[in-house]
Amino acid sequence: MKILLIFLLITNICFAEDIKVVKKDDKVPFDGVLFSKELEKSIRMDMQISEKKIDMLTKINDLNEKEINILTKRLEIHQEKTREIIDREVQIENSTFWRNTIYFISGSLITGLISYGINR
Numbered sequence: 001m002k003i004l005l006i007f008l009l010i011t012n013i014c015f016a017e018d019i020k021v022v023k024k025d026d027k028v029p030f031d032g033v034l035f036s037k038e039l040e041k042s043i044r045m046d047m048q049i050s051e052k053k054i055d056m057l058t059k060i061n062d063l064n065e066k067e068i069n070i071l072t073k074r075l076e077i078h079q080e081k082t083r084e085i086i087d088r089e090v091q092i093e094n095s096t097f098w099r100n101t102i103y104f105i106s107g108s109l110i111t112g113l114i115s116y117g118i119n120r
Contacts, residue, residue: 022028035043 022034
């Protein structure tokens, strides 16, 4: 209801050529909506409050965007660190495989040489 009243007030002010204060039983040269002084004051206060709310919401939105940017950067840093850890794990796993393979082959050769030496 308040939004409708604000809309009517704004559109009538925009399209009216003059703004005139009228009193009871006065004839006016245009169609429009009349408000009591109390209602007009209430509408103005609502508009001011709405403007302040818009300003606050805009500031909150800006802060949220900054927070999103910060969190996005933190996520990228954590993803990069995770990739580095995975790469190190793969390197360790590969080096462990080859080390174990070399130990197995060395053990087999030594055992074979010992067996050969005993049988001779």
